[in-house]
Amino acid sequence: MIMRRLSLILLYGMIFSPVIAKAEDHFPDDVAGFFHDADLCQYxxxxxxxxxxRKRKNELSYAMQKNCSDIYKKQTYFEEKYAQNKPVMKKLKSYEF
Known part of the structure; x- marks a missing residue:
C-alpha cells in the first residue's frame, strides 16, 4: 500500500513537474529577451x-561590446518596469554586472 502511494506520487511528480517548471519560467517577451542577453553577457x-x-580576445571583445555595453542600463529599466512582479524581480536581481 505504501509502495503504491509512493509510486503514484513519483509518477505524478514526473508528469507534472515539467509543466510547473515551464509556467515558472514564462516571462513577458521584453524581459525574456533581456534574460537571454544577460545570460550571453555572463557567458x-x-x-x-x-x-x-589575440584573435579570440578580439572576438570576445567585439561580442561583449555589441551585446553587453548597455546591459546594466537595461537591467535598471526592467527593475523599474517590473517592480511589482516578484518572479521577474527575483531573476533580475540574480544578475550582477
Whole structure:
C-alpha cells in the first residue's frame, strides 16, 4: 500500500513537474529577451582569459561590446518596469554586472 502511494506520487511528480517548471519560467517577451542577453553577457565574460590568443580576445571583445555595453542600463529599466512582479524581480536581481 505504501509502495503504491509512493509510486503514484513519483509518477505524478514526473508528469507534472515539467509543466510547473515551464509556467515558472514564462516571462513577458521584453524581459525574456533581456534574460537571454544577460545570460550571453555572463557567458562571454566567463570566456575571457588573458592567456587566450589575440584573435579570440578580439572576438570576445567585439561580442561583449555589441551585446553587453548597455546591459546594466537595461537591467535598471526592467527593475523599474517590473517592480511589482516578484518572479521577474527575483531573476533580475540574480544578475550582477
Amino acid at each position: 562571454l565574460a566567463g570566456e575571457w582569459d588573458n592567456t587566450l590568443p
